[in-house]
């Protein structure tokens with residue numbers, strides 16, 4: 001069996017599962033944010049449920065609309081806050097306490113290898129970076145999970161992506177994924193799992209593996225996963241004292257197909273409007289003027305990402321033709337970015353910084369684009385209107401390309417900066 | 419269960435941000451969500467659909483976010499059933515769970531026009547185009563999914579079990 005089949009068979013209490021089999025799995029952890037969670041809280045009451053299956057296995061994290069920009073958003077906060085209090089949920093993160101839900105889940109030790117985690121947010125796939133099976137579900141199903149602690153799954157077919165070679169300077173996990181998206185296509189992995197492996201992935205930090213798994217949903221996948229190793233163990237042990245099992249793919253595991261990718265000589269990749277698979281190399285994009293650059297999100301708002309960008313921006317100024325918004329993915333990251341001087345670098349360069357949150361990522365809170373504007377973003381989606389007006393344009397890139405572009409006001413290859 | 423209504427036809431890759439853009443996610447009133455359904459694709463959608471419609475769409479309908487507001491807005495805009503060439507995974511589950519019937523049928527899309535009247539028998543997955551007197555066969559829904567739809571959604575089922 002491959003790693004996903006092993007995790008699902010364990011959760012279903014079975015010796016073996018096969019692709020397309022429908023199983024009933026025990027859930028180890030469940031997460032909601034305010035956008036999806038207020039529905040869960042309302043549904044929970046509607047059906048007349050009296051208690052949650054296990055308050056210690058639930059996280060409630062405010063992130064999309066914090067601090068509340070409108071009374072309507074504040075009402076969502078009020079609903080989930082009241083729910084967290086009523087059911088004494090220890091894993092509740094209010095305004096100023098957490099940050100982007102997926103980052104918080106990882107940092108607080110709620111994600112452990114070999115476990116099954118569901119979140120009412122599509123980027124729940126991020127936790128595959130620690131060798132867990134994690135996937136996004138809707139609010140109605142989450143209500144059922146809150147009550148029963150179980151959920152049905154169809155065992156996915158899995159595509160193995162074997163990555164070899166060493167990245168050039170300014171190239172990394174984001175570029176790799178955008179390249180994969182171009183190869184697989186926007187809906188090419190619908191219902192499937194993506195297992196990332198090979199020497200390049202082994203060499204990657206947990207933060208980079210998170211970037212890879214985070215974007216699995218962008219090609220339709222149900223889960224992205226990396227086999228756990230020493231880096232995984234060290235990361236998890238630094239967050240929690242709970243025990244866990246490392247499940248790995250068998251040598252003779254079966255896959256739907258295997259893709260081999262060599263990253264040697266890969267140059268920085270950019271996804272152009274309006275699809276994540278509309279990918280080209282940065283050098284092919286000439287004179288793309290940018291009104292806004294966004295550095296943040298569950299894809300690329302971690303300390304490693306901020307560090308790469310700050311190295312490029314240090315002692316320089318954001319071009320007066322554009323604007324840069326930086327949002328650390330969590331409070332923990334924010335603190336570390338202050339202690340290491342990164343925030344100072346950004347502010348001195350002329351960037352706007354906001355509370356650890358989803359920030360400008362989804363077009364519902366801050367940094368919203370006007371009609372006709374163009375933005376380069378380190379996030380994961382460039383659907384039409386994702387960050388604001390339907391007539392705005394959105395490019396996706398790594399933090400390195402974003403920082404270089406902030407200095408020039410147009411899409412720029414960081415290795416070409418003088 | 420039989421669903422009868424007129425067709426509203428759209429293309430491939432309609433994602434959740436087009437079905438209900440991020441700025442509307444703070445709306446808690448389902449009726450108002452319905453008024454903004456498909457805002458990113460067709461600002462006149464609500465008026466066309468409000469008296470009942472069957473949405474016929476192409477590949478990969480509902481990709482992207484897990485926001486249940488997407489199928490909720492469609493249901494409240496009068497959509498009675500969605501027939502797609504294919505659906506994105508989370509949307510598929512969400513629609514079923516809120517009791518909005520959806521079917522996958524590869525052949526229908528190219529054979530219907532906007533405004534045609536369809537009659538769908540959900541149990542069998544048969545779709546009759548009354549204008550052309552033609553019958554299409556969709557992939558039938560597995561029994562446990564049909565059961566959720568017949569209950570009017572997963573919550574009604576949960577209510578019974580508590």
Ligand code: SF4
Pocket residue numbers: 063064100101102121123297298299357358359361362379380
């Ligand atoms: S940062 Fe963006 S992609 Fe990540 S959870 Fe928030 S809105 Fe979703």
